[in-house]
Amino acid sequence: NNLLISMARIFRDKLSEEELITRSGGDVFYLLMSWNGRDVMTKRLMRMFYLIEENFRFNHNKAMYRLAFKAGVYEIPDNAENPSLAADKARYINRRGDRYAESTVNYFTEEIKNLIDRENDIENRMEAALENGEFRIYFQPKYYLETEEIAGAEALVRWVSTPAGTVTPPCDFIPVFERNGFITKLDFHNFKNVCQMIKKWESMGRVPLPVSVNFSRNHLSNPDFVLTISEIADKYKVDRKMLEIEITESAVFDNEELLIDSLNALHDAGFRLSIDDFGTGYSSLNMLKNISVDVMKMDRGFFVNSTDESKSRLVISSVTKLAKDLGISTVAEGVETKELIDFLRELGCDIVQGYYYSKPMPENELMLLLKNSGS
Numbered sequence: 001n002n003l004l005i006s007m008a009r010i011f012r013d014k015l016s017e018e019e020l021i022t023r024s025g026g027d028v029f030y031l032l033m034s035w036n037g038r039d040v041m042t043k044r045l046m047r048m049f050y051l052i053e054e055n056f057r058f059n060h061n062k063a064m065y066r067l068a069f070k071a072g073v074y075e076i077p078d079n080a081e082n083p084s085l086a087a088d089k090a091r092y093i094n095r096r097g098d099r100y101a102e103s104t105v106n107y108f109t110e111e112i113k114n115l116i117d118r119e120n121d122i123e124n125r126m127e128a129a130l131e132n133g134e135f136r137i138y139f140q141p142k143y144y145l146e147t148e149e150i151a152g153a154e155a156l157v158r159w160v161s162t163p164a165g166t167v168t169p170p171c172d173f174i175p176v177f178e179r180n181g182f183i184t185k186l187d188f189h190n191f192k193n194v195c196q197m198i199k200k201w202e203s204m205g206r207v208p209l210p211v212s213v214n215f216s217r218n219h220l221s222n223p224d225f226v227l228t229i230s231e232i233a234d235k236y237k238v239d240r241k242m243l244e245i246e247i248t249e250s251a252v253f254d255n256e257e258l259l260i261d262s263l264n265a266l267h268d269a270g271f272r273l274s275i276d277d278f279g280t281g282y283s284s285l286n287m288l289k290n291i292s293v294d295v296m297k298m299d300r301g302f303f304v305n306s307t308d309e310s311k312s313r314l315v316i317s318s319v320t321k322l323a324k325d326l327g328i329s330t331v332a333e334g335v336e337t338k339e340l341i342d343f344l345r346e347l348g349c350d351i352v353q354g355y356y357y358s359k360p361m362p363e364n365e366l367m368l369l370l371k372n373s374g375s
């Protein structure tokens with residue numbers, strides 16, 4: 001409370017007569033200041049932050065505490081809009097900013113405005129798009145390295161807008177859906193679609209093809225997740241062993257125990273558990289220790305972009321061997337060249353997926369491919 005009071009005092013001290021300050025709650029203050037360009041704005045704000053910190057240290061005699069402030073600035077245009085919209089923009093840019101140990105001042109720019117417009121457009125259209133069946137499943141086949149036969153396929157979502165037919169890649173909308181929570185709805189929808197298709201293929205007399213489906217990590221905090229997907233698989237009478245659940249490894253672990261429990265529950269329910277983008281997080285080895293992983297997908301970045309090739313080879317070969325010893329099947333992703341194929345084969349990697357063999361394709365093309373390859 002004392003800190004908040006001193007902040008308010010210093011802000012007020014440093015504002016001129018016609019400038020305003022208000023606190024909206026918590027540690028969030030809004031300042032309405034005259035505009036004299038970014039440099040002046042940054043300087044004035046940083047000066048206030050400096051004074052607050054200095055005052056804090058002086059009063060508490062605790063040099064070990066450091067304060068870091070984040071300011072989000074929106075330059076209100078001449079054709080001024082509603083003040084609360086203007087405040088939202090400042091708040092938006094402030095929320096977006098990363099947490100740094102140092103105080104920062106970030107500005108609401110034209111690019112950010114376009115990004116928000118695009119995100120709003122996506123959010124406004126998503127529910128209707130789901131209803132209209134605009135989210136389609138593409139399949140990217142995976143191949144056994146040894147025999148070059150098709151081992152399965154990964155289901156990848158595409159947004160095919162009607163009536164224009166434009167295809168939006170997942171990287172444009174998945175992050176938006178992960179932020180607003182819609183991803184959980186979409187993932188279940190995709191999973192249903194996939195189960196339905198697998199069932200259909202089977203009734204057409206095809207040899208069952210294992211399919212992997214991506215699930216956002218957002219699901220892992222849902223205690224009913226495993227139950228829900230089990231019910232879907234059962235409803236369509238799809239053998240759970242034919243379904244591989246891909247969960248991305250990530251650098252962020254909010255609740256490690258919960259994560260371990262949910263992943264193990266997936267495996268115990270009979271689904272195959274696949275760790276996507278293995279090697280991109282910081283906890284890869286811990287995961288292998290604590291979780292019943294069935295499949296490990298090594299990210300493309302694992303093979304390419306390496307500065308030291310011999311070292312990189314050693315890491316990949318050791319990881320592949322480790323997986324083998326643990327009974328985990330290895331899939332190399334994003335494989336584009338013959339050289340890489342040869343290298344991976346040499347290492348004993350089990351399965352590859354990548355443009356070298358096939359790109360993601362719609363269901364009818366996959367059926368043709370399977371027919372031509374005799375499976």
Ligand code: C2E
Nearest residue numbers: 156157169170190214215216334335336353354355356360
């Ligand atoms: P991911 O799971 O790592 O999927 C692999 C991505 O690499 C796919 O991009 C695929 O098209 C691409 N790829 C495959 N082979 C190659 C190659 O040889 N070279 C290169 N450069 N790229 C290759 P896509 O389909 O754009 O998917 C991007 C990401 O979106 C996926 O990454 C996945 O994380 C996410 N995603 C896709 N569908 C879903 C979904 O239904 N649910 C959720 N939660 N996420 C999804």
Ligand code: CA
Nearest residue numbers: 154214246276
């Ligand atoms: Ca994946």
Ligand code: CA
Nearest residue numbers: 276277297333
């Ligand atoms: Ca991946």
